[in-house]
Amino acid sequence: MNPHPDTPTGRIIAQEQAHVARNYDPLPVVVATAEDVWVTDVEGRRYLDLLSAYSALNFGHRHPELVKAAVDQIGRLTLTSRAFRNDRLGAFCAALAELCGKDLVLPMNTGAEAVETGIKAARAWAYRVKGVPADSARIIVAAGNFHGRTTTIVGFSDDPLARDGFGPFTPGFDIVPYADPAAIEAAIDADTAAVLIEPIQGEAGVIIPPPGYLRAVRDMCTRHNVLFIADEIQSGLGRAGTTFACDREGVVPDLYLLGKALGGGIVPVSAVVGDRAVLGVFAPGEHGSTFGGNPVAAAVGLRVVELLRTGEFQQRATDLSPHLRGLLDDLLGHGLTAVRVAGLWAGVDIEPSRGTGRAVAERLLTRGVLVKETHGQTIRIAPPLTIRTADLDWAIDQLRLVLQES
Ligand SMILES: *Cc1c(COP(=O)(O)O)cnc(C)c1O
Secondary structure, eight states, X not given: OOOOTTSHHHHHHHHHHHHSOSSOOXXXXXXXXXXXXXXXXXXXXXXXESSHXXXXXXXXXXOHHHHHHHHHHHTTOOOOOTTSOOTTHHHHHHHHHHHHXXXXXXXXXXXXXXXXXXXXXHHHHIIIIIOOOTTOOEEEEETTOOOOSSHHHHHTOOOHHHHTTSOSOOOOEXXXXXXXXXXXXXXXXXXXXXXXXXXXXXXXXXXXXXXXXXXXXXXXXXXXXXXXEEEOTTTTTTTTSSSSGGGGGTOOOSEEEEOGGGGTTTSOOEEEEEOHHHHTTOOTTSSOOSSTTOHHHHHHHHHHHHHHHTOHHHHHHHHHHHHHHHHXXXXXXXTEEEEEESSSOEEEEEOGGGOOHHHHHHHHHHTTEEOEEEETTEEEEOOOTTOOHHHHHHHHHHHHHHHHTO
């Protein structure tokens, strides 16, 4: 799919190819403006966004109240660093802690930083509270995980594309099969600090564990004095029909890792949220971030928490979920081989004879729908939670047509 080089799209792609490192292979669409669920490219064509920046845009593009919070704050104060206090951070952290039912918030910027922070907190807790011998703490993770791109994190990925060529890696991680509580219990020993899992695996293709898994993990972590760390960076903040995907089983982890939608699609905001007994392990100077907890992030993050407090976005995802499932189930045997739905979040597997996930994404692009494959044959469907039923129907109809014509 190469647009003509002598178009705005073609010229911008050529410039990118000359000067942007190729760690991504974007679809050939150049977005210029956006509002709610729709984006417009540099040629004036409109597309419905079914990716939502991997759920960073749960509230839609440029939600008016989030934009207002950001613009107001930029007009007052943008950055202090944590060397000084600012008048926004406390209110944001108080609101986020309350949303999570926890004591403390440690603000960072990106998801990977929240994961790294969770790992450091778990290790420090293991040495200082649990009494694990120095430098021997272990963390159990799941096969198929995606927790970000830093060297420590890709070191405990089992995806060759993520890790090959980037070693040597940080030791101290044990990989067990996902959705298998017995495998976790067998891997726990006296040096285990934490179990780190995604309550629903997003990048793996929206893999939903069977009911009872999160409860079993919670119970065994409590029994063995091991921390349960839930990476809710993609699954949390409304996407799965609840504030956190852990809520689906009424389970509360020791640490929530949050990111993506926490920044309202405007600024990068991430956080680790937990009780004082765990997150209280850090002493001043042991961990930090120049931009973490900056006033703009805090102002937007507070507004995000206020939007979530109403419950309307979670409700919208819950209400639309059976409808989305019905539309997708109708395509089973007509181009789809599997459908997994949680809230307003779906992973669908494309019948190989209809082409790869990438090929289907390229054909959907020509029909005005933006999606991305997670890998191979799997496409993720994650529109903003503000989407209207008629728009969702139209978008899934485009998928039906693309599968039909191939
Ligand atoms: C996206 C994601 C991350 C990493 O977030 P970045 O902001 O890209 O660093 C971590 N965990 C999960 C589950 C994610 O989906």
